[in-house]
Amino acid sequence: MRIDFHSHYLPPRFFERMDALQASDRIESYAVFGPRLAAAADRQFASGPAAFLEHRLQDMENGEVDLTMLSVGAVQPYFESAPAAIAATRLANELLHEAVAAGHGRFGAFGSLPLPHTAAALDELAFCFDDCGFQGVNLGCSAAGSPLDAPEFDDIWAALNDRAAMVFLHPGATPQMAVGSAEHLLAPAFCGPTEMAIAVCRLVAAKIPLRFPRIQVIAGITGGSIPYLANRWDRGLRMSDPALHEEIGGVLPSLRRFWFDTSLIEDDHLYDTVRATIGVDRLVFGSDTPRGPVMEAVDAVLRSDRLSEQEKHRILDHSGDLVLGATTGRFARPNP
Template sequence: MTGAAQLIIDFHAHVLHPAVYARTINRNVVSGFGARAMEERPTPDSPRWPLFSKMIIAEVQIADMDARGISHAVIATSTVSQSTFFADAGLAAELDRQANEGIAGWVRAHPTRFTGTCTLPLQDMQRALAELDYATRTLGLRIVNLPAAIGGKYLGEAYFEPLWDAISRLGLVAIIHPDGIKDPAFQVHSLWNAIGQGIEETRAMASLIYEGMLDRHPDVGIVMAHAGGYLPTYIARLDRNATAHPVSMRNISRKPSEYLRNFYYDTVTYDPFVIDIVRQRIGADRIVFGSDYPFGDDDPLALIGACNFDPATYAAITGTTAARLIAGTTQKISGQNLGGE
């Protein structure tokens, strides 16, 4: 990647692995966990092919990037349809390995267009660390694609400490993108998507703050999908608990609002007002452009234009900040063993 200041970098673009998708789609939130059975292997004559092809054929995604003026994309598994959360640890490890190798293949074929992410079999921390070792050292993937929780355990809990230690030690970046709220009530009116993702992002951030992970690993880079859900706009209630419920402060050294700058926030909000709240409350230097490709707007950069940023801020949000995050992940990867199998 050269000329980073002139790049338009999409930090929120999705891919799928056809074989893994076939084994997971009807176990995941987008299909109602199979209640609305979906085609496992769409073909060119399928109604789903126009969308599906954008996530399995790199050249199709690149053509859309070119049409939209996007130079580079951080590609991540669309985990609302291809999460392995339901599987036992062995199967999850097998499927996540396939998915990660698929993403690495896109990056090898088009290194100037894509930066890859990896998913991990979080059901078993030793397997997760082993896959992180393989993904970083062998596949060269730089960013970890994490759900909000696994098995009811949210990301700040002690179970995840070995993972955060490895991410911090290797200078990696994490993207937190929920794989869908599991409560079946949220299937009504597609609330799992409309409000459930924001709820899960809020819970993940609150967990990371309140469990003290950000005190233990203050320099870890974390990008929140969908501008962090509701927490940036609702943070005053957490601050109120510092005095109203002081037990909530037992693991942390600052007010909850003072941790908001420990995160970066992508722009997948569909509302310039929300982006402006993040700018005012947290800072424009913590915002990165995201499109939610191929599910988002046809012209995702128009949303950034509607925010009326000055040219320097626009350039930072659409490219410079993301380029710095990506460049920082290249340090300290080779030659380290993360543990596990």
């Protein structure tokens, strides 16, 4: 089955709620990405959600995609105010649920959580799984200044582990990590890959994959800069903290406990680096739609001269089944 693990659903109602909660003044990612994504949503949803979803289904047909996992992505509603975070997150999940119900079994969803508020996040996690039937959650690479491996989030990881859930990591929480990075689309090109690599490697150092082994974590944009710099971190950690390096079993074997999507399609040579570090067998298909047509992302795999035919088949049509097979594999239930 061909599964697209990286696809976003952001109708105008989401941005209206975020604007009403003054997200641009309160959330870094929304200040940078919100206006541009809101303008895109106005164009994409000009004929309404039903027309948007029909277009998405046709796009899936063009790419022979069987199932698309929808998520919020970069503009997670991570307000420091718990009531604001809860209100925005609940709407985001209700919108995802409506989309899944309208998708004729072709859409799944990664729900959002009102981080950094652990108790509220646990309540919303139950809503995502028990009321909506989602297959997993979408997390930013950090939450209102807290890393995902922060001890206060242990109960969330434990709850996800109990449900054998999927976790889809998406960058964008800290697009202003470097001077001037908020301009000229530098943040998604350079900060996002760095942010993703730091988040995943912190999870490794905190032994999250070892402590919560039933969770299937999928890192967006091919793990960002991980394929390029994993060996450098492995050497550094081995020298600076040999006990931790030994305890986790080394950096590269630890990274192979994650999955990585293929949405970083601009560099075909990346597959050579992936093969030498995390392994091509840890790749799953991801398009990052509606950034571009899904067929563009499919073609990036099919036309690659860096991948064997067997590897292309595994990425597009086999690895996704392995991820779903290791989780609850549930599809969201339609609204009554």
